[in-house]
Amino acid sequence: MKKAIIISILLAVLSTTAFSQVSASLTVTRPSATLSEWANNGTITYVVDVPPAITRQVIIKATLKTTDGTVVATKDLSKAQVFTVQGTRIFFAKDVIPLDIMTFTGSYKTTLEKTGKLPAGTYQLEVQLVEPGLFGPLSTVQTRIFNLAAPQLPVLIKPIHNDSLEAKQSETSIIFRWTPLSPRTQDLPYYRLQVFEVLPYQQPMQALRGNQPILDQLLRNQTQYIWRPQMSFSTDTTGKKFIWTVQTLDANQQPYVQTTGNGESRSEPFVFYVKEGNGASEK
Secondary structure, three states: OOHHHHHHHHHHHHHHHHHHHHHEEEEOOOOOOOOHOOOOOOEEEEEEEEOOOOOOOEEEEEEEEOOOOOOEEOOHHHHHOOEEEEEEEEHHHHHHOOOOEEEHHHHHHHHHHHOOOOEEHHHHHHHEEOOOOOOOOOOOOOOEEEEOOOOOOOOOEEEEOOOEEEEEEEEEEEEEEEEEEEEOOOOOOEEEEEEEEEOOOOOHHHHHHEEEEEEEEEOOOOOOOEEEOOOOOOOOOOOOEEEEEEEOOOOOOOOOOOOOOOEEEEEEEOEEEEEEEOOOOOO
């Protein structure tokens, strides 16, 4: 019994000594929903200090959770790199949460495998230094809370919904404008501008889903396009009806948002008309 008490006291002393020898601070700055970008933009900074006369072998333990405590990902400590620290050493995202040894749970794993992104929400990152082998704590847990905002897809600006364009002028050019993806990402997005003609017997969404686009233009990080239709509108006495939309794609030209809605990353479509004169818009 006495021996067990002595061992417990020794372990407590050693633990206190280890804590007194190591201090750490954690900063999380403007994280992107795309986890692979964290290693490139200084998202995580973890500063570790030990007395210059002491050399410590450490492993960085990291756990990602939601603010309600749901575990999103944990690091496999058996595969974690052992770092040698003497004095001050700065670690970054690739050291703190190397994606190849992070174990993601449930729907977060599915979403990450499909999109490379975490869903929008509020998260907390917990980081602590532990000793190799037994993984005993060497520092206090540092926790930082951060928010991942849902991306805002482009909003169409021009032509406005139900706008009526003059036929003769439209034969020369039609200008399309929209807002950019928000927040801005490290990789520049692609915008796929599509225009469909709505035939007399169709509803606009039927044309969008069923017709071939008469304009299908892929643009890299541009939010305006001037279309030169090379079509004759002025000879058409009844006018023409169109529906247009912008699809947002990532650097791999895949839909930017794949976790909500229909996964196509399309803006809300607008209808416009081309006809003689400057009459009021149709409804």
